[in-house]
Amino acid sequence: MKRTAFFISDGTGITAEVLGNSLLSQFESVKFEEITLPYIDTPEKVEAVIQRINETGKQDGHRPIVFDTFVNAEYRAMIADAESYNIDIFSTFLKPLESELDTASTYTVGKSHAINQIDRYKARIDSVNFALDNDDGARTQQYKEADIILVGVSRCGKTPTCLYMALQYGIRAANYPLTEEDMGGEDLPDILKQHREKLYGLTIDPFQLAAIRNERRPNSRYSSLDQCDLETRTAERYFRQNNMQSINTTNFSIEEISTRIMADANLNRRIV
Amino acid sequence: MKRTAFFISDGTGITAEVLGNSLLSQFESVKFEEITLPYIDTPEKVEAVIQRINETGKQDGHRPIVFDTFVNAEYRAMIADAESYNIDIFSTFLKPLESELDTASTYTVGKSHAINQIDRYKARIDSVNFALDNDDGARTQQYKEADIILVGVSRCGKTPTCLYMALQYGIRAANYPLTEEDMGGEDLPDILKQHREKLYGLTIDPFQLAAIRNERRPNSRYSSLDQCDLETRTAERYFRQNNMQSINTTNFSIEEISTRIMADANLNRRIV
Numbered sequence: 001m002k003r004t005a006f007f008i009s010d011g012t013g014i015t016a017e018v019l020g021n022s023l024l025s026q027f028e029s030v031k032f033e034e035i036t037l038p039y040i041d042t043p044e045k046v047e048a049v050i051q052r053i054n055e056t057g058k059q060d061g062h063r064p065i066v067f068d069t070f071v072n073a074e075y076r077a078m079i080a081d082a083e084s085y086n087i088d089i090f091s092t093f094l095k096p097l098e099s100e101l102d103t104a105s106t107y108t109v110g111k112s113h114a115i116n117q118i119d120r121y122k123a124r125i126d127s128v129n130f131a132l133d134n135d136d137g138a139r140t141q142q143y144k145e146a147d148i149i150l151v152g153v154s155r156c157g158k159t160p161t162c163l164y165m166a167l168q169y170g171i172r173a174a175n176y177p178l179t180e181e182d183m184g185g186e187d188l189p190d191i192l193k194q195h196r197e198k199l200y201g202l203t204i205d206p207f208q209l210a211a212i213r214n215e216r217r218p219n220s221r222y223s224s225l226d227q228c229d230l231e232t233r234t235a236e237r238y239f240r241q242n243n244m245q246s247i248n249t250t251n252f253s254i255e256e257i258s259t260r261i262m263a264d265a266n267l268n269r270r271i272v
Numbered sequence: 273m274k275r276t277a278f279f280i281s282d283g284t285g286i287t288a289e290v291l292g293n294s295l296l297s298q299f300e301s302v303k304f305e306e307i308t309l310p311y312i313d314t315p316e317k318v319e320a321v322i323q324r325i326n327e328t329g330k331q332d333g334h335r336p337i338v339f340d341t342f343v344n345a346e347y348r349a350m351i352a353d354a355e356s357y358n359i360d361i362f363s364t365f366l367k368p369l370e371s372e373l374d375t376a377s378t379y380t381v382g383k384s385h386a387i388n389q390i391d392r393y394k395a396r397i398d399s400v401n402f403a404l405d406n407d408d409g410a411r412t413q414q415y416k417e418a419d420i421i422l423v424g425v426s427r428c429g430k431t432p433t434c435l436y437m438a439l440q441y442g443i444r445a446a447n448y449p450l451t452e453e454d455m456g457g458e459d460l461p462d463i464l465k466q467h468r469e470k471l472y473g474l475t476i477d478p479f480q481l482a483a484i485r486n487e488r489r490p491n492s493r494y495s496s497l498d499q500c501d502l503e504t505r506t507a508e509r510y511f512r513q514n515n516m517q518s519i520n521t522t523n524f525s526i527e528e529i530s531t532r533i534m535a536d537a538n539l540n541r542r543i544v
Contacts, residue, residue: 022287026377105298
């Protein structure tokens with residue numbers, strides 16, 4: 001059975017998409033085609049969307065599922081007439097919240113990201129620049145300013161995790177890739193041990209690491225299972241020796257890795 | 273009036289946080305303290321959270337608002353007993369969805385990000401690497417493989433936007449910073465004009481640009497209002513000359529800029 005789901009908004013559509021995706025993923029036996037339609041902010045655009053919904057329903061033989069977060073009341077009313085199963089996210093929750101808070105809500109497009117825009121923008125840019133500047137372990141003099149320093153072998157997920165934490169949370173995350181040189185010694189390099197309380201380990205299943213590295217440098221020693229196994233085992237030993245918290249990234253998404261690190265290391269987001 | 277809101281989950285908490293934040297931002301007159309508690313996945317952790325909710329309520333003089341996405345039924349039942357106003361997101365929507373889809377849902381922690389983990393991971397890494405490799409306009413030979421090329425003056429938001437599109441959507445986004453050299457000519461450089469259909473302009477209010485640049489290089493010509501005004505006017509003229517789509521980033525968040533570009537340029541996400 002194939003069903004089509006639409007995530008529709010007069011704003012970014014991110015709320016409808018995140019909630020809708022999360023709900024639909026609880027139905028494993030249904031195959032969904034998911035379509036996000038952001039910035040549907042004129043009556044003409046709403047009309048066109050309704051047409052598309054109705055046509056899709058005829059093609060599928062099932063009415064589409066619609067998740068919407070229209071803040072414009074006129075568009076909400078229009079979309080309710082589409083031949084679809086509608087989940088009107090704001091209406092569902094805002095009325096009861098209004099009575100709990102004893103206040104009327106200010107239905108305004110894009111409100112959720114519009115506050116303190118410039119400060120938020122600067123905090124994000126600063127933390128993204130910090131992550132980019134401290135991406136390869138070469139510039140360790142900025143570790144004093146880091147909120148956290150991710151340590152792990154090459155290709156275990158450090159860079160995207162640092163960037164995700166910078167963009168989503170404004171966290172200043174540095175990363176230190178353990179090189180072959182570091183692997184020869186008995187322990188982590190001194191420059192890292194000086195910042196022991198900021199270190200967080202990333203490790204990965206050696207088979208998956210070999211698969212990832214093979215895409216970059218096929219059939220090299222770097223990509224061999226032996227080398228990947230040796231490196232990850234050494235890294236994990238260093239983590240234990242230094243009582244570092246760590247995560248095995250193998251079965252986790254960047255979101256999961258980032259939120260776990262935030263929770264484990266007791267980090268507070270710098271942007272809301 | 274100050275109210276505390278908790279976003280609680282046995283998973284990442286991202287769904288509870290995104291939806292909760294979006295709803296609460298509709299109440300401008302209320303000051304919220306927002307606390308995200310992810311990975312609450314043992315009865316002991318749930319108990320500790322309930323204690324914290326109850327104590328917070330006493331301190332605030334108002335019961336906290338709780339948004340939760342527990343998939344574990346036992347924890348959902350436990351949290352319902354906290355002295356708080358609870359919005360149980362999954363329960364609200366999953367029951368009606370089950371009858372619409374005529375299927376039982378498979379309540380599993382973290383389902384929404386667990387599918388095709390390795391493929392998704394690789395696609396993200398590839399697009400993040402692409403954004404990093406093509407971040408400064410120096411390596412234009414990869415433009416053939418780009419999904420989009422962002423063009424704009426220094427510090428107008430190109431890099432974080434490229435990284436956001438890479439991480440969230442798996443989009444291969446290059447960026448070309450317009451330098452003083454490019455400003456001297458009559459039009460965009462030829463290397464860009466060859467890829468006309470992939471170009472998308474970013475511009476910014478010159479006052480805000482000057483403020484941002486001043487943080488990096490105070491009192492320089494680079495940061496002067498005159499220079500910022502000249503550069504943005506020239507960039508906007510180039511956009512018009514080439515019939516390029518563009519966005520003024522001044523009042524938009526990275527999420528808004530990215531989703532607008534995706535919509536304007538008709539880009540489809542490469543990862544779900």
